[in-house]
Amino acid sequence: MTVTLHVCITCRAGQPVLEGEAVPGARLHAALTAEPAPEGVRIVPVECLSACSNGAAVALSAPGCWTYVYGQMSDADAPEILAGAAAYAATTDGIVPWRERVQIFRKRSLARIPPIG
C-alpha cells in the first residue's frame, strides 16, 4: 500500500522566525526528505494543515484507511516519524497496534478520522 505523509511546510510552531530563516515546518520537511522515503511512503509538502497552535504537524492517510494527524513535531523527530509512517504503510486499515506505534505518535496525536467514503 502506498500511503501519504503530508508535512505542513508553513508551520511556525508558535515560534518567532527571523527573516531568511526556514520555518519549523520547512525544516521538518527537509529532515524528512534528506534520505529516501521508506517503502510505500510518499512525502508531500502542504501549505498549512490548520493545526497552527499544535504545529509542526504531519498527517498520514491512504485510501480506505484511518487518517492520523500528529502535532508538536520537530526536525529532530524525523527518524521516528519515518518509522511510524513505515509501520502505517504496512497495515491494511491504517491502524498500527498500540504497542507497535512509535512513542511520538502515541503521545502527540491531534486527531484520527475514519476511512472516507
Place this chain on the structure above:
Amino acid sequence: MTVTLHVCITCRAGQPVLEGEAVPGARLHAALTAEPAPEGVRIVPVECLSACSNGAAVALSAPGCWTYVYGQMSDADAPEILAGAAAYAATTDGIVPWRERVQIFRKRSLARIPPIG
C-alpha cells in the same frame, strides 16, 4: 455531494463524568441528530477521534475533498455545526470560503488534511 460528519461519542472533553451521565461527546451527538440532518450530510458516531485533549471533536470528510477536524465543541454548538456541515456539502472540494465559514469552524480548527489518494 454526500459528506460525512463524524462525531466522537466517547469524548469526555476533559470533564469528570458522573456514573449514568452521558459524556459530552454523546450529548453532542444527540443534539446533532435531534433534527433531520441537512441535505447531503450523513452524521456518523465514532468511538474516539483521538482528539481527547481538545474534545468534543467532530470531523467533516467526503471523497476527493479536504477533511476538517474541529474541537472544543459542545451540544450548544449543534446548530452552527450543522450549518457548517451544510456549507461544506455545498462545495466540490471541501473548502468553504473563509468569510462564509461558521465562526466556530474558523476558531476551533484542530486540523485539515488534503484529499486522500
